[in-house]
Amino acid sequence: xxxxxxxxxxxxxxxxxxxxxxxxxxxxxxxxxxxxxxxxxxxxxxxxxxxxxxxxxxxxxxxxxxxxxxxxxxxxxxxxxxxxxxxxxxxxxxxxxxxxxxxxxxxxxxxxxxxxxxxxxxxxxxxxxxxxxxxxxxxxxxxxxxxxxxxxxxxxxxxxxxxxxxxxxxxxxxxxxxxxxxxxxxxxxxxxxxxxxxxxxxxxxxxxxxxxxxxxxxxxxxxxxxxxxxxxxxxxxxxxxxxxxxxxxxxxxxxxxxxxxxxxxxxxxxxxxxxxxxxxxxxxxxxxxxxxxxxxxxxxxxxxxxxxxxxxxxxxxxxxxxxxxxxxxxxxxxxxxxxxxxxxxxxxxxxxxxxxxxxxxxxxxxxxxxxxxxxxxxxxxxxxxxxxxxxxxxxxxxxxxxxxxx
Amino acid sequence: xxxxxxxxxxxxxxxxxxxxxxxxxxxxxxxxxxxxxxxxxxxxxxxxxxxxxxxxxxxxxxxxxxxxxxxxxxxxxxxxxxxxxxxxxxxxxxxxxxxxxxxxxxxxxxxxxxxxxxxxxxxxxxxxxxxxxxxxxxxxxxxxxxxxxxxxxxxxxxxxxxxxxxxxxxxxxxxxxxxxxxxxxxxxxxxxxxxxxxxxxxxxxxxxxxxxxxxxxxxxxxxxxxxxxxxxxxxxxxxxxxxxxxxxxxxxxxxxxxxxxxxxxxxxxxxxxxxxxxxxxxxxxxxxxxxxxxxxxxxxxxxxxxxxxxxxxxxxxxxxxxxxxxxxxxxxxxxxxxxxxxxxxxxxxxxxxx
Numbered sequence: 001x002x003x004x005x006x007x008x009x010x011x012x013x014x015x016x017x018x019x020x021x022x023x024x025x026x027x028x029x030x031x032x033x034x035x036x037x038x039x040x041x042x043x044x045x046x047x048x049x050x051x052x053x054x055x056x057x058x059x060x061x062x063x064x065x066x067x068x069x070x071x072x073x074x075x076x077x078x079x080x081x082x083x084x085x086x087x088x089x090x091x092x093x094x095x096x097x098x099x100x101x102x103x104x105x106x107x108x109x110x111x112x113x114x115x116x117x118x119x120x121x122x123x124x125x126x127x128x129x130x131x132x133x134x135x136x137x138x139x140x141x142x143x144x145x146x147x148x149x150x151x152x153x154x155x156x157x158x159x160x161x162x163x164x165x166x167x168x169x170x171x172x173x174x175x176x177x178x179x180x181x182x183x184x185x186x187x188x189x190x191x192x193x194x195x196x197x198x199x200x201x202x203x204x205x206x207x208x209x210x211x212x213x214x215x216x217x218x219x220x221x222x223x224x225x226x227x228x229x230x231x232x233x234x235x236x237x238x239x240x241x242x243x244x245x246x247x248x249x250x251x252x253x254x255x256x257x258x259x260x261x262x263x264x265x266x267x268x269x270x271x272x273x274x275x276x277x278x279x280x281x282x283x284x285x286x287x288x289x290x291x292x293x294x295x296x297x298x299x300x301x302x303x304x305x306x307x308x309x310x311x312x313x314x315x316x317x318x319x320x321x322x323x324x325x326x327x328x329x330x331x332x333x334x335x336x337x338x339x340x341x342x343x344x345x346x347x348x349x350x351x352x353x354x355x356x357x358x359x360x361x362x363x364x365x366x367x368x369x370x371x372x373x374x375x376x377x378x379x380x381x382x383x384x385x386x387x388x389x390x391x392x393x394x395x396x397x398x399x400x401x402x403x404x405x406x
Numbered sequence: 407x408x409x410x411x412x413x414x415x416x417x418x419x420x421x422x423x424x425x426x427x428x429x430x431x432x433x434x435x436x437x438x439x440x441x442x443x444x445x446x447x448x449x450x451x452x453x454x455x456x457x458x459x460x461x462x463x464x465x466x467x468x469x470x471x472x473x474x475x476x477x478x479x480x481x482x483x484x485x486x487x488x489x490x491x492x493x494x495x496x497x498x499x500x501x502x503x504x505x506x507x508x509x510x511x512x513x514x515x516x517x518x519x520x521x522x523x524x525x526x527x528x529x530x531x532x533x534x535x536x537x538x539x540x541x542x543x544x545x546x547x548x549x550x551x552x553x554x555x556x557x558x559x560x561x562x563x564x565x566x567x568x569x570x571x572x573x574x575x576x577x578x579x580x581x582x583x584x585x586x587x588x589x590x591x592x593x594x595x596x597x598x599x600x601x602x603x604x605x606x607x608x609x610x611x612x613x614x615x616x617x618x619x620x621x622x623x624x625x626x627x628x629x630x631x632x633x634x635x636x637x638x639x640x641x642x643x644x645x646x647x648x649x650x651x652x653x654x655x656x657x658x659x660x661x662x663x664x665x666x667x668x669x670x671x672x673x674x675x676x677x678x679x680x681x682x683x684x685x686x687x688x689x690x691x692x693x694x695x696x697x698x699x700x701x702x703x704x705x706x707x708x709x710x711x712x713x714x715x716x717x718x719x720x721x722x723x724x725x726x727x728x729x730x731x732x733x734x735x736x737x738x739x740x741x742x743x744x745x746x747x748x749x750x751x752x753x754x755x756x757x758x759x760x
């Protein structure tokens with residue numbers, strides 16, 4: 001059986017998250033000290049060498065992202081802890097178990113891009129995490145480990161779209177949470193139009209180990225194109241509904257049947273949705289795919305945030321996709337036409353299919369709308385929203401056909 | 407200069423141009439709804455989408471910088487299909503009552519539906535908004551059942567007038583342009599300048615003062631200078647059958663060098679006095695406590711005679727001229743010239759010093 005490999009969750013349940021002394025005793029803040037002894041360019045080169053790719057969903061090379069940041073008097077490091085993706089609780093887990101690791105990762109990034117101000121944008125539904133983080137920041141500040149790097153916490157108001165980095169920036173600035181067009185990318189013009197690196201919690205949390213053990217070590221773990229580990233959060237009809245941290249060459253089958261302990265109640269597997277609500281639905285035939293972002297993309301799915309929603313044989317795919325469509329209809333910010341109106345119409349058509357009132361023409365219409373949204377929407381929300389529809393139309397076509405009005 | 411290929415044509419454009427600017431300069435039409443050259447960019451209507459070779463997604467040409475060597479298609483079948491779907495999605499929320507709409511013939515949405523052959527929407531099931539349109543103000547008609555959510559009004563209010571009276575409320579399909587707490591404009595910071603009417607590409611925002619008086623294709627537009635104050639704003643009087651039926655903005659630098667189309671409430675909405683029966687059209691002379699009509703010659707002769715008498719009897723400094731900020735610069739120039747050169751006194755002032 002495949003084994004867990006813990007990097008970002010290494011200290012989980014081993015230390016008291018409310019005591020910085022525990023973290024320091026476990027080797028904490030040595031990496032920041034080492035990073036600060038390095039030239040910035042060398043530090044960025046090391047992170048590039050690790051091939052660490054963003055753990056928030058988009059999977060962009062973190063070192064590369066940092067290297068685009070121009071010289072400027074004011075720059076910001078922003079941590080995305082919005083974690084609005086249903087079924088995802090990895091960032092919360094990382095921070096709850098080991099908040100200092102996040103702070104250390106952010107400070108390492110701060111040194112790399114020459115910034116002394118960090119913001120953590122925390123999901124509004126995690127008020128206790130905000131409290132924990134503020135205590136952790138106070139401890140780090142008074143013990144002096146952060147040096148001149150300052151970190152503040154900002155709370156979200158519950159909008160899913162604010163997990164999108166530019167909408168997140170708008171929200172921190174006090175504006176309506178709507179994405180900006182890109183370019184300019186935040187690395188060049190982000191928070192208050194200053195160069196800003198936005199990374200996910202898990203991305204930052206990997207940095208201390210990359211700095212201590214070297215980029216080459218990290219790059220050798222898991223799949224070479226997306227190395228390291230990934231924290232996955234198991235939900236749905238799986239025996240073990242737990243967070244796990246596994247190398248990225250672990251297969252979906254291993255995730256569900258080894259770590260997850262298989263399907264609940266002795267039932268059969270039907271489908272799994274990975275990466276969050278916009279993730280593709282994966283049928284049994286593709287379960288031997290490794291979980292790394294590229295392998296997932298090759299089968300029309302995503303790794304995304306690492307949420308793993310398992311569905312057993314009794315689950316109604318059409319009903320689930322209808323509920324997912326409702327989610328996107330509710331969470332579309334309304335800025336761009338294809339998402340604002342498209343998510344509404346997609347939900348309308350899915351409801352019709354779900355009620356058994358749809359004709360074959362409705363399926364064509366839904367496929368057309370989904371295709372256009374994927375390529376035409378302003379941000380990732382609208383582009384990814386049709387994913388569950390398109391993948392279930394491909395892999396579970398029979399369920400759609402069976403529901404049509406004859 | 408950089409070189410790129412658009413629809414098979416090699417085109418040169420200055421570095422820093424967007425794809426849309428490049429297309430416009432080269433005479434390649436690209437449809438836009440949210441784009442306005444005088445406003446902060448939004449990139450949200452997605453009508454100006456084009457295909458760039460090597461990019462997996464369509465790009466909005468209004469916000470995407472042109473790059474050296476780009477290969478672009480502005481009207482590929484996929485792009486046309488996407489634009490049609492977007493128009494159909496908007497058609498499913500837009501209240502088409504073109505037969506009575508003030509913007510008929512001057513509506514970008516109508517034009518694009520025509521151009522792309524969008525007769526009906528495949529997406530029309532339900533979900534039509536039925537927003538009330540009563541806003542008890544004398545100037546602005548707000549019919550959000552026609553709104554296509556381009557947010558040009560929001561940006562004009564913020565960027566040009568800096569009143570920030572409106573913004574977007576709610577999310578997704580229920581997103582709507584709104585004042586604070588969705589109240590009346592008169593209870594908001596709105597100054598009724600009508601810049602929102604100027605930029606609205608559809609009939610969602612129109613002038614109540616011009617309602618029913620004439621369509622855009624029935625009026626002659628006469629470029630003139632606003633006489634309400636000394637700023638010197640240019641505006642277009644909309645004239646139908648020798649009567650002014652509205653004011654619109656000329657937004658070109660050449661036609662409107664002072665204000666680039668922006669106006670205030672008076673310039674945009676305060677023109678109904680022109681044809682008012684209460685308006686004075688001849689001079690009046692007061693005799694025995696009663697006004698009687700007089701000719702200009704008679705009236706001016708009387709004024710000249712009396713001013714001359716006062717000056718002879720009491721000296722020029724016994725006379726003062728008090729002018730107004732509410733006349734044009736040229737009129738104020740003439741007033742001080744007349745006071746100094748003709749009356750012979752420096753006693754000239756105007757209300758802006760009060």
